[in-house]
Amino acid sequence: xxxxxxxxxxxxxxxxxxxxxxxxxxxxxxxxxxxxxxxxxxxxxxxxxxxxxxxxxxxxxxxxxxxxxxxxxxxxxxxxxxxxxxxxxxxxxxxxxxxxxxxxxxxxxxxxxxxxxxxxxxxxxxxxxxxxxxxxxxxxxxxxxxxxxxxxxxxxxxxxxxxxxxxxxxxxxxxxxxxxxxxxxxxxxxxxxxxxxxxxxxxxxxxxxxxxxxxxxxxxxxxxxxxxxxxxxxxxxxxxxxxxxxxxxxxxxxx
Amino acid sequence: xxxxxxxxxxxxxxxxxxxxxxxxxxxxxxxxxxxxxxxxxxxxxxxxxxxxxxxxxxxxxxxxxxxxxxxxxxxxxxxxxxxxxxxxxxxxxxxxxxxxxxxxxxxxxxxxxxxxxxxxxxxxxxxxxxxxxxxxxxxxxxxxxxxxxxxxxxxxxxxxxxxxxxxxxxxxxxxxxxxxxxxxxxxxxxxxxxxxxxxxxxxxxxxxxxxxxxxxxxxxxxxxxxxxxxxxxxxxxxxxxxxxxxxxxxxxxxx
Numbered sequence: 092x093x094x095x096x097x098x099x100x101x102x103x104x105x106x107x108x109x110x111x112x113x114x115x116x117x118x119x120x121x122x123x124x125x126x127x128x129x130x131x132x133x134x135x136x137x138x139x140x141x142x143x144x145x146x147x148x149x150x151x152x153x154x155x156x157x158x159x160x161x162x163x164x165x166x167x168x169x170x171x172x173x174x175x176x177x178x179x180x181x182x183x184x185x186x187x188x189x190x191x192x193x194x195x196x197x198x199x200x201x202x203x204x205x206x207x208x209x210x211x212x213x214x215x216x217x218x219x220x221x222x223x224x225x226x227x228x229x230x231x232x233x234x235x236x237x238x239x240x241x242x243x244x245x246x247x248x249x250x251x252x253x254x255x256x257x258x259x260x261x262x263x264x265x266x267x268x269x270x271x272x273x274x275x276x277x278x279x280x281x282x283x284x285x286x287x288x289x290x291x292x293x294x295x296x297x298x299x300x301x302x303x304x305x306x307x308x309x310x311x312x313x314x315x316x317x318x319x320x321x322x323x324x325x326x327x328x329x330x331x332x333x334x335x336x337x338x339x340x341x342x343x344x345x346x
Numbered sequence: 347x348x349x350x351x352x353x354x355x356x357x358x359x360x361x362x363x364x365x366x367x368x369x370x371x372x373x374x375x376x377x378x379x380x381x382x383x384x385x386x387x388x389x390x391x392x393x394x395x396x397x398x399x400x401x402x403x404x405x406x407x408x409x410x411x412x413x414x415x416x417x418x419x420x421x422x423x424x425x426x427x428x429x430x431x432x433x434x435x436x437x438x439x440x441x442x443x444x445x446x447x448x449x450x451x452x453x454x455x456x457x458x459x460x461x462x463x464x465x466x467x468x469x470x471x472x473x474x475x476x477x478x479x480x481x482x483x484x485x486x487x488x489x490x491x492x493x494x495x496x497x498x499x500x501x502x503x504x505x506x507x508x509x510x511x512x513x514x515x516x517x518x519x520x521x522x523x524x525x526x527x528x529x530x531x532x533x534x535x536x537x538x539x540x541x542x543x544x545x546x547x548x549x550x551x552x553x554x555x556x557x558x559x560x561x562x563x564x565x566x567x568x569x570x571x572x573x574x575x576x577x578x579x580x581x582x583x584x585x586x587x588x589x590x591x592x593x594x595x596x597x598x599x600x601x
Contacts, residue, residue, distance in 0.1 A: 135471050136434025139394050150413045158405045179391025187443060191469035211493040212467070214446035216390050238466040 093183070093199040094123055094319040095281070096167040097266040099273040101313045101341035103133070105159035106167070108302045112295035112322045114156065116169055117146025120297045123169035126182040129155060130195040131162035132270035137193045138162075141182035164268045168197040180217035184266075185225050187213055189233055190240040192269045196225040199319060200262030200278055210234070221265075224257050228267070243272060243338070247345075250274055251336040258334070266317065273339040275317055277331035283317040284328050285342060293323040313342030348438070348454040349378055349574040350536070351422040352521040354528040356568045356596035358388070360414035361422070363557050367550035367577045369411065371424055372401025375552045378424035381437040384410060385450040386417035387525035392448045393417075396437035419523045423452040435472035439521075440480050442468055444488055445495040447524045451480040454574060455517025455533055465489070479512050483522070498527060498593070502601070505529055506591040513589070521572065528594040530572055532586035538572040539583050540597060548578040568597030 096113045098106050110129065117127045124145035131138045138160060146152045146169050168183035175181040183197040198221035205220055212233055213226035231253055232246070240246070250267070254276035257263050264281055267274045275281065286293075288311075290304035317339070321328040331337070338345040351368045353361050365384065372382045379400035386393045393415060401407045401424050423438035430436040438452040453476035460475055467488055468481035486508055487501070495501070505522070509531035512518050519536055522529040530536065541548075543566075545559035572594070576583040586592070593600040 133434045136396065136398075136437065138396065138434065141391065141393065143391075150409065154405065154409050179388045179393065182391065186441070188469060188471060191471055193471055211488075214443060216443060216446055216448055233466075 093168055093170045094121070095197055095199045095264060095266055095317070097268070097273055097275065097317040098162070098165040099268070099315045099339035099342055100163045102311070103161035103163055104312070104314050105161050106165050107156060107159050108293070108295070108300070109316055109318070109322055110167060111156050111300055112297040113167060113169065113318065114146040114152050115297040117152070119147045123171045125172040125177045126170040127152065127168060128182045128184050128197070129165065129167035130184045130186060131160050132164040132195070132268065133162055135192060135270060137186060137195060137270070139184070139186055141179060143177055143179050143182055164270050164273055166195050166197050166266045166268055173201045175217055175219035178217065181219050183221060185222050187225070187229050189229055192240070194229060194267065194269050196228070196265065196267045198224060199264040202257065202261040202263065205257065205260040224263070224265070227257070228253055243340070247274070247338050254336055255334065264319070271340070273317070274336070275331070275339065276336045278333060280319055281317060281331040282319070282321050282328040283315060283331070284326055285313060285315045285344065287313040287342070293326050295322060296324045297322070315339045315342045315344065348423055348425045349376070350452055350454045350519060350521055350572070352523070352528055352530065352572040353417070353420040354523070354570045354594035354597055355418045357566070358416035358418055359567070359569050360416050361420050362411060362414050363548070363550070363555070364571055364573070364577055365422060366411050366555055367552040368422060368424065368573065369401040369407050370552040372407070374402045378426045380427040380432045381425040382407065382423060383437045383439050383452070384420065384422035385439045385441060386415050387419040387450070387523065388417055390447060390525060392441060392450060392525070394439070394441055396434060398432055398434050398437055419525050419528055421450050421452050421521045421523055428456045430472055430474035433472065436474050438476060440477050442480070442484050444484055447495070449484060449522065449524050451483070451520065451522045453479060454519040457512065457516040457518065460512065460515040479518070479520070482512070483508055498595070502529070502593050509591055510589065519574070526595070528572070529591070530586070530594065531591045533588060535574055536572060536586040537574070537576050537583040538570060538586070539581055540568060540570045540599065542568040542597070548581050550577060551579045552577070570594045570597045570599065
């Protein structure tokens with residue numbers, strides 16, 4: 092199984108603190124050493140880093156930990172291979188374009204006998220069930236809504252339905268973002284919290300690192316962090332329920 | 347105007363030497379300081395780095411210069427903005443998926459009144475004429491050949507025709523790769539060379555750096571390098587003719 096990390100904020104925020112704890116699980120405090128990846132939205136653009144080395148041994152992960160890239164939507168993944176060999180094309184997150192925006196997707200879980208019909212709009216490049224599910228999601232969205240992006244509420248309703256359909260094939264913990272919203276589906280395990288004023292100090296569970304967010308934020312800032320296993324020891328993380336689907340916009344839970 | 351750098355090899359090769367000279371033009375020895383980017387194929391996967399900072403000031407460019415990523419197909423670009431603001435989504439190279447492979451594209455030049463009809467298969471995310479041309483290229487390819495990739499010869503013939511059609515709108519120096527072949531079209535300025543046995547020593551024109559390729563290669567290695575302006579002072583670069591279209595496979599010029 093893999094682990095997922097997502098961040099959604101109302102102001103561009105760096106993920107150095109959370110990623111430092113998360114990346115440690117990529118081969119040191121946990122066994123997810125079959126590659127990793129992270130994607131940052133900056134405006135409509137995306138910075139996408141993938142590596143089939145363990146995150147703890149990757150010079151690119153080292154760069155991410157030291158170079159504060161500010162973003163309003165981030166999705167990261169550390170991989171423990173279940174389906175698909177260890178190779179670059181099988182590293183999450185995956186990126187595709189739809190309606191003139193990039194879409195970023197990562198998945199934790201395992202789908203059995205999932206073989207949807209693809210009509211050619213999106214093909215997987217690698218051999219994971221995850222990328223196949225992503226291509227199917229994007230295909231169905233585009234088929235359903237046509238050539239123009241729908242409003243968020245309609246998109247959310249349709250995507251919730253699709254996720255629940257895919258989740259019938261196994262475990263489908265997933266994060267998807269188009270740079271405006273972060274969509275999250277939970278089959279088995281995900282947690283989230285919203286950091287907002289008054290900000291406090293947080294300590295990582297996987298590294299001896301703490302940060303006082305009141306020193307690096309303004310009172311208007313709001314940041315939602317979503318992760319497989321809680322990243323800090325002294326904050327209150329809310330577990331997702333099995334089958335739950337949530338949308339985060341501007342650092343807040345919409346539904 | 348921008349500058350382009352491409353590499354196509356028969357064995358995974360790092361681009362540290364060429365990129366070191368090339369990146370120096372991104373704000374130090376030349377004026378291309380409005381962002382840069384590079385994409386490396388590794389198998390079917392792609393590592394894609396873009397930055398809207400000048401290449402000479404970018405920590406990510408620094409990483410590329412010190413971390414030898416081995417690849418058989420690389421496309422890099424340094425930008426001097428002509429159309430489209432300086433932002434991440436306007437940095438080349440651009441990436442899309444077609445027929446289950448990633449396609450990477452970069453362009454140097456300027457297209458006037460180029461407004462092709464897009465059918466929705468590929469939309470630009472940013473505002474450059476370059477990404478629009480790329481989306482049009484991919485759309486026409488998929489429309490023409492349907493849902494299965496054609497043989498290289500057919501693909502080449504069709505792409506040559508498309509490039510010449512687009513080039514009628516202005517300057518269209520471009521590089522495109524699907525990880526197997528590197529397609530190059532020249533409107534105004536591009537040069538190439540093929541490094542193969544017996545390898546010699548090469549010295550960069552933009553930095554005081556030299557490398558003896560005979561020490562870092564095997565006699566079977568073959569590497570084609572394609573670039574806007576020659577990168578080295580003591581090798582023989584072949585200029586492209588205006589309107590010329592070439593395909594590189596396994597480090598050799600196919601046609």
